[in-house]
Amino acid sequence: MDALVTVRGVTRVFAAKGAVGEVHALGPIDLSLSSGEFFAVVGPSGCGKSTLLEIIAGLSEPTVGEVFFDGNRVGGFVPRGIGIIFQDDASFPWLTVRENIAFGLKRRGVDTPTVRRKVEDALKLTGLQQFGDAYPAQLSGGMRQRVCIARTLVLEPRLILLDEPFGALDQQTRLLMGDELLRLWRETGATILLITHALDEAAMLSDRVGVMSARPGTFLEVVTTRWPRDRDSTIATKPEFGEITSHLWALLRAQSIKSIRETATP
């Protein structure tokens, strides 16, 4: 498969600020994402997972290295074709669900009949048909996150970056949202990069899982899951799922302890 995203030697160093000295947060990172792949990144807190996502998205610049999306160098802005879903609720409370989903399309000057059609399709795809005229405040956290997903999907991104999108949800809702994400991934054919701290989520959803070290984050190993494309949360009952999760934890345990010790050190 062709590489949709290529990350070459990306390193991020934050300059010294006040009493805090220079912080080497990430890298060097090399990564290649194939078209249509589902890739998850796990790692201890503060290892630079979100920094990596922001660099790939074009939200921030690497200190060293480069990122290519669809053959073009990423830098300074988010290229068309990349959709981002954040952990924090980014739905707009002053707009209805329908208006929220139409937001990006309208800003791009898409004609009204097309906007209407795409919004209705997205409502159907994300199971929000009954809530088109509701305001986000009338929805649960999981449904608000679905609104954000729908708002991203209508722009038909080829790469979807998710930064711990289910972090604020309870375990059951997270499993169900994971199922929905898998279904959307199959139906849209997009490439997904998921940042998560949940090992089971990474093991269940991804084709490959990149395991990162404590700061400065580098890939310790990229684990291939070998799940069929047509999968759902029931794979969590398979023995292989337990093996993958155990392997991920075996890789991460020492790193997590290191990360906690470093955070606790004044």
Added chain:
Amino acid sequence: MRKATTIRLIVIFGAVAALEIACRAGWIRRFTMIPPSEMAESVVRLFGNPEVLSDMRQTLTAIAISLGGALVVGFLTGAFLYAVPRARRIADPLLATYYSVPVFVFYPLLIVLFGLNAIPKTVIGFLYAIVAMIINTLNGLDRVPDVYWKTAKAYQLGRWNRAVHLILPCAGPYLFTGAKLAVMYSFIGVIGSEFILSSGGLGYRISFAYNNFQSDMMYGLILFVLLVVIVINMGLYAWERVLMERRGGR
């Protein structure tokens, strides 16, 4: 009708009725206060008095100019201070202590500068209102979550689209509070100034009626000012409630 509204109306109408009875029964001397029903009649008569109509026009024009100026300049200043942290650090102590300064003390100076016309009272109304707008603009912009700034980048929004479609609606409730306060402050500034040295306007007319023992006129004017302020504030309050209900109080 909600229970709270019913109780509120009962309290208001009860107080007005008690005042009416107290005035009619002579417990409150007519020289001190006329009955509320006569105040209402006096308000109606005001609209047949060309001098009062001219005063109303003068006052409402001054308020409209001072309020409009305070809203626009206050918002732009707030946005500038937000965008330039160094300027904000300089301005912060001034903004924090601004309302401890009795702006009216500058009224004689403004008359020296601009003359005995509508400008000094308009400036006072503006000076009273502007800081409420600046402070609330800053509050609103400070509370725009980081994720919205990132979302703006994710949707490739330019500065204008980001401001109009994302940042302003997000900061809306705070800007609304600033506007509500600015309305009240501009009324206080303009009408208060007219009491002191002005040669026209509702404040001047109330003061004139008071000094000449024209109780009917004075209470009619006071009631008129109260009604205007209450109607404007209730309208703004109702509008704000609709907006906030949509947001679920967020």
